[in-house]
Amino acid sequence: MTHARHLVPLLLAVVVGASAAACVTATPGWTYAPAPSVTPPPSAAASGSAGSPAPSEAAGGVQISALNVAFEQTAVTAPAGKAFQIAFDNKDAGTPHNVAIHKDSATGAEVFKGEIVTGPATRTYDVPALDAGTYAFVCTVHPNMTGTLTVQ
Numbered sequence: 001m002t003h004a005r006h007l008v009p010l011l012l013a014v015v016v017g018a019s020a021a022a023c024v025t026a027t028p029g030w031t032y033a034p035a036p037s038v039t040p041p042p043s044a045a046a047s048g049s050a051g052s053p054a055p056s057e058a059a060g061g062v063q064i065s066a067l068n069v070a071f072e073q074t075a076v077t078a079p080a081g082k083a084f085q086i087a088f089d090n091k092d093a094g095t096p097h098n099v100a101i102h103k104d105s106a107t108g109a110e111v112f113k114g115e116i117v118t119g120p121a122t123r124t125y126d127v128p129a130l131d132a133g134t135y136a137f138v139c140t141v142h143p144n145m146t147g148t149l150t151v152q
């Protein structure tokens with residue numbers, strides 16, 4: 001019995017001592033956190049000319065139409081790295097048009113050429129996967145008919 005009586009204060013001392021040590025080794029109230037100098041991603045500042053019409057991108061593909069020997073769209077977008085479709089609507093009666101895709105600009109290398117159709121007519125072109133970048137879409141019959149295709 002005498003052993004047990006001495007044991008209790010000893011255990012208390014150990015517990016108190018342990019908690020006191022925990023207090024001492026606790027982390028200080030302040031933390032050194034350098035202000036994160038995050039460089040804003042370049043995409044945030046790029047591409048954002050307010051006022052210009054948003055590029056048209058249909059759910060199932062790209063819509064391009066021709067009227068009065070001009071494309072009605074000035075800029076369209078398509079997904080990079082996967083085949084997509086262009087729904088082409090030639091509204092010019094008696095006038096042949098198509099959609100060809102050229103790398104970088106209208107004078108760049110031709111990467112796709114859609115069938116020429118005389119309006120009024122519609123065609124769905126199956127375009128192979130393209131790498132991300134800037135392209136031009138051009139009417140082969142009328143090289144002055146151009147627009148910008150952004151693949152991203």
Ligand SMILES: [Cu+2]
Pocket residue numbers: 069096097098139140141142145
């Ligand atoms: Cu044309």
